[in-house]
Amino acid sequence: xxxxxxxxxxxxxxxxxxxxxxxxxxxxxxxxxxxxxxxxxxxxxxxxxxxxxxxxxxxxxxxxxxxxxxxxxxxxxxxxxxxxxxxxxxxxxxxxxxxxxxxxxxxxxxxxxxxxxxxxxxxxxxxxxxxxxxxxxxxxxxxxxxxxxxxxxxxxxxxxxxxxxxxxxxxxxxxxxxxxxxxxxxxxxxxxxxxxxxxxxxxxxxxxxxxxxxxxxxxxxxxxxxxxxxxxxxxxxxxxxxxxxxxxxxxxxxxx
Ligand SMILES: NC(=O)c1ccc[n+]([C@@H]2O[C@H](COP(=O)([O-])OP(=O)(O)OC[C@H]3O[C@@H](n4cnc5c(N)ncnc54)[C@H](OP(=O)(O)O)[C@@H]3O)[C@@H](O)[C@H]2O)c1
Numbered sequence: 001x002x003x004x005x006x007x008x009x010x011x012x013x014x015x016x017x018x019x020x021x022x023x024x025x026x027x028x029x030x031x032x033x034x035x036x037x038x039x040x041x042x043x044x045x046x047x048x049x050x051x052x053x054x055x056x057x058x059x060x061x062x063x064x065x066x067x068x069x070x071x072x073x074x075x076x077x078x079x080x081x082x083x084x085x086x087x088x089x090x091x092x093x094x095x096x097x098x099x100x101x102x103x104x105x106x107x108x109x110x111x112x113x114x115x116x117x118x119x120x121x122x123x124x125x126x127x128x129x130x131x132x133x134x135x136x137x138x139x140x141x142x143x144x145x146x147x148x149x150x151x152x153x154x155x156x157x158x159x160x161x162x163x164x165x166x167x168x169x170x171x172x173x174x175x176x177x178x179x180x181x182x183x184x185x186x187x188x189x190x191x192x193x194x195x196x197x198x199x200x201x202x203x204x205x206x207x208x209x210x211x212x213x214x215x216x217x218x219x220x221x222x223x224x225x226x227x228x229x230x231x232x233x234x235x236x237x238x239x240x241x242x243x244x245x246x247x248x249x250x251x252x253x254x255x256x
Contacts, residue, residue, distance in 0.1 A: 017041040017146075017231060018093040022074060022131060023101025025050050027200035028150060031220030032098055035228050037066055044091050046072040047101065074101050074127035075119060084134040095142065097135050098227060099128035099172075100150040104202050106161045117164050124168035129175055136179075140186040144235070147183075148191045148227055149176045153243065155194055173241075180240065189238045191230040195223050196245040211250030218246050 023029035024045025139145025155169035180190035210217035230239035
């Protein structure tokens with residue numbers, strides 16, 4: 001065994017990745033894009049609308065040569081496989097997929113229409129299963145790659161008014177856990193991140209939000225740091241799941 005500290009595996013420079021981030025236009029996904037760009041990776045971000053607001057990594061691809069924005073509606077499942085295959089053909093070097101897009105909808109089950117139940121499962125789970133299905137074969141052929149799923153604390157325990165949202169996030173977690181076992185031999189790593197409440201536009205259409213103090217919510221950058229950590233981990237190791245919680249769990253209900 002060598003005693004030369006320079007020979008430790010940790011000394012290898014982190015590999016520069018080509019990362020596809022689904023749900024990149026704002027909130028957690030935009031923070032992940034900014035962080036990965038700052039870490040020197042190339043990023044392709046997908047969402048329906050890139051508005052050019054400050055939270056957007058770059059609505060103008062020319063302003064950051066390492067970022068490309070792609071307009072994509074992940075809820076259009078019929079057209080999704082073909083759109084993702086086009087994206088893969090245009091960016092064949094993508095070796096990391098971050099599945100972040102999602103929506104929150106909460107309420108008693110009888111407050112959901114059948115279409116709303118299907119819509120939430122489509123966006124929060126099936127779109128990401130489709131994306132993994134498209135990119136995984138190339139990752140396996142390459143013998144390296146990473147899938148990162150942004151699930152939620154709602155993937156760990158069912159809570160009232162969260163039946164459909166929790167189901168969509170439980171599905172994502174079970175999918176990821178099974179894939180992790182399937183993929184390890186091929187050198188593909190699978191990570192799931194479970195944030196508690198994060199201060200983003202996620203709560204805009206909801207009747208509750210985190211409390212106002214700093215300790216009542218995570219910032220999108222906190223989740224981005226967890227994703228960066230999982231990506232930068234030495235190839236011999238998988239960051240399986242990360243649970244991040246605000247210091248204090250305080251929920252405030254909005255006036256109707
Ligand atoms: N905020 C929280 O407290 C929290 C906690 C735990 C987990 N999460 C999860 O974290 C993820 C990101 O949430 P966030 O807080 O960042 O919410 P957000 O600020 O509302 O951002 C949601 C992102 O998803 C994209 N998106 C939504 N519908 C889409 C569609 N049909 N096709 C393509 N992209 C779509 C949005 O882009 P466009 O609207 O431009 O399409 C946006 O980029 C979600 O999966 C959420 O469940 C959030």
